[in-house]
Amino acid sequence: MEEIRIECPDIFDYEQCLAYLKRDENEVLFDIVDDKIYRAIKIDDIKLLLSISYERHYLIVEILNDISISPENTERLVNFIEEWFDFSADLSLFYQYGRKNEILEPLINELYGLRLIRIPDFFEAISWGIIGQQINLTFAYQLKKRLVESYGEKMTFENKSYYIHPTVDVISKITVKELMDLKFSRRKAEYLIDVAKIIHSQMLTKDMLLNMEDKVEIEKTLVNIRGIGPWAAHYVMMRSIGVKNAFPIGDVGLQNALKAILNLEQKPSKEQMIALNKGWEMWSSYATFYIWRAPYIKK
DNA sequence: AACCAGGTACCTA
DNA sequence: TAGGTACATGGT
Known part of the structure; x- marks a missing residue:
């Protein structure tokens, strides 16, 4: 069986990423059993069934359906996984910037190593x-x-x-x-x-x-x-x-999370949202992703 | 039983 | 440009 090892970036917490991926029982595009992710994908018209697990700073990717793939397709597969987990982002920069913000600072501590899970397709x-x-x-x-x-x-x-x-x-x-x-x-x-x-x-x-x-x-x-x-x-x-400073300002989930964090009577207005966004402007996408997770952090 | 959900297009004035 | 409304259905 083919096994591919992908080195993880310095700042990476597999468990945090898994927690996000596990957020809904009805997810159909992958399955998680015992900290192992199972997912079917298509690369260059070849259907692959993958399992992904984590071991000492590497993602271990196995191709379960007994197919061997070309070096080019192996590279495509690695690219897909690295994109899915947003390996190219330098989280140290986000953290350095975000720690100066009173909303993000506690979230960075709680969610340290969480990457913005992408949708490559x-x-x-x-x-x-x-x-x-x-x-x-x-x-x-x-x-x-x-x-x-x-x-x-x-x-x-x-x-x-x-x-x-x-x-x-x-x-x-x-x-x-x-x-x-x-x-x-x-x-x-x-x-x-x-x-x-x-x-x-x-x-x-x-x-x-x-x-x-x-x-x-x-x-x-x-x-x-x-x-x-x-x-x-x-x-x-x-x-x-992969835009770093996207900000879905009308997002009700984001608004409700901010309302809870800031103890507001009502959801923040558009103007308040714009003002809050100034606090993390270059990293709005990561800020949004982390704030989305805020309601799920267990005390 | 209303009202709100990870909004948007379309209509009216 | 601004303000109101339908939309399908599930959860609270």
Whole structure:
């Protein structure tokens, strides 16, 4: 069996990352058993079933479905994992900056080593951004589960099923009614299928956004698409594009977490959010990710 | 039983 | 430009 070892960055806590990944029972794109992550992915059209575990500062990646892959594909696989766990970020810089902020300082201590878990698959990130709009996370996970199980590719290993997120190729060809049958609202069904068509036609690609210098330009490009507003644009920028200073200002979860941390009577206003963001501006994405975790820190 | 969920597009004035 | 509303459904 192939085994790949990936060295972790200095500041890295596998348990913190796992805790985030475990946040919902209905997650379908990976499974966690005994601190080992199981996930199906597709690389260069080859389906792989991976297990990922941690051992003395290395991630150990095993390919369970008895396939040997080329050196190029091994590199692609390593890139995927490193992107998923955001290994390229220099957390020492975030911490140095964030410790000066009274909201972030305790979070950095509690969550030390947590990395911003990314969504490398661009369409998966947009899909999740559209699904998550306005509804509670429980329902959002249910919708995603139905979408993935209906239209994603399935792998079976030792009597368990693993799914790969549906491709734009598949989703661009389905109907609004099919998604409404999965309890998507008509609007969300339209948004998702339309975005799939746009990406499928290459009018929008992840590379296109990665090559843009300016955050504002990326945001404008995303917001221009029906179904992606300011919140979803920033969400995709932080989770998939790797923008360091994205800030989903309208995010209710973020607002409620800040309300609790600051002991406010009401959720912070847009103006308050903008003011708070000044305290971590260069690192808004990480600040957001850490604040999202705040309600789950056990005292 | 209302009201709120990791919002957005669309309508009116 | 600003303000109001529908949207599908689950949790509290």
